[in-house]
Amino acid sequence: MTEYVHRYEQLANKPVRFLLFIKKTPVPKTKELPDNIKCNFNKEIRIRDTLELLVEIKITETGKRQVRNENMLRLLKGAILNTKHVYVTNLNHGVHISFVTSEQLWVSDGHSLTLTNSKGNILHHLFDVSEYYGVHTVNSEGELIYVDKDWNINKISADNATKSTLIKRTELWEPWCICHSGSTGDLLVMMRYDTRNPTIPLSDVKVIRYSSTVQQIQTIQYHRTGEPLYSEPIYITENGNGDIVVSDTWNGVVVTDHEGKYRFTYTGPPEGLSFGIFMPSGICVDAFLNILICGRLDQTIQLINRDGLLLSILPTKQDGMVEPLGLGYDEKNHVVWMGSGMNNKLCVYRYIERQDYLA
Structure with missing residues (x-):
């Protein structure tokens, strides 16, 4: 997660590059889900649908994200x-x-x-x-x-x-x-x-x-x-x-x-x-x-x-x-x-x- 946050801060105004980074980064192995948890995934996710969602992303100028100094410094x-x-x-x-x-x-x-x-x-x-x-x-x-x-x-x-x-x-x-x-x-x-x-x-x-x-x-x-x-x-x-x-x-x-x-x-x-x-x-x-x-x-x-x-x-x-x-x-x-x-x-x-x- 730390690596994802670091890359996001570097590429916050370049969403496509950030998505490529996520795609190429290997996903860590996870434990099998318990039987009582049901997850349904659609195996047929179309590229067109994904692109339509991406073009709706709007980037606004909000300044630099800053962590409060009392949390980072003492x-x-x-x-x-x-x-x-x-x-x-x-x-x-x-x-x-x-x-x-x-x-x-x-x-x-x-x-x-x-x-x-x-x-x-x-x-x-x-x-x-x-x-x-x-x-x-x-x-x-x-x-x-x-x-x-x-x-x-x-x-x-x-x-x-x-x-x-x-x-x-x-x-x-x-x-x-x-x-x-x-x-x-x-x-x-x-x-x-x-x-x-x-x-x-x-x-x-x-x-x-x-x-x-x-x-x-x-x-x-x-x-x-x-x-x-x-x-x-x-x-x-x-x-x-x-x-x-x-x-x-x-x-x-x-x-x-x-x-x-x-x-x-x-x-x-x-x-x-x-x-x-x-x-x-x-x-x-x-x-x-x-x-x-x-x-x-x-x-x-x-x-x-x-x-x-x-x-x-x-x-x-x-x-x-x-x-x-x-x-x-x-x-x-x-x-x-x-x-x-x-x-x-x-x-x-x-x-x-x-x-x-x-x-």
């Missing part, structure tokens, strides 16, 4: 250092991480942007990237989207051969961090007024949602009370439930729903569980819709659920990770990668394991 009681250290050549820091595949990831250090494999070998290099933090993301086609030194948002093709400009910097607004939405294909951009203009308040910050055709379709800026939501945002990501998650240096981790309505702010662990001053930096989300937060000063990874409840704290100092800064979640292997603000060292932690659901 959280471990603690985190395991999966890969002790990966060193990326010519990288000074691990400021931000964006995955292309589980074997390829973009890592920035505030000066350049490097495409590396899981072993730390350089595959491609860019030098016109912005010096800020969460300034790059990867779309569903494997294309890199990043903010350059002139505050324009560019796109690099999946083969790294073609560069195009998606959004040009306006006279006053600068993109500070960006995120691609895997569910809608939209681009979330955290915009801020030109900080070199001393007459403009620092609190003038907003999230702009751009469609896949680069049309502005949403702006998120204020709390329901009219107060600014953000102060100094450095990273932005989107959760699987549509929530927009922003790491704000001074405000904490600010979460709004997909409509931009304020949900909650996470300002660190409760008293007695803290490892020091909480200053959020890198963020990412996992398959359970949990939010992972890099504590830059207290040197931790903090795991909260979709509603802001603290689930666990992972100290990283014991693993030689000084000033943890960038985070990236590998959706295939369910591990989290963390970069340092002090060197080119990357650590890989596992805190989720697969369950053999069929077993």
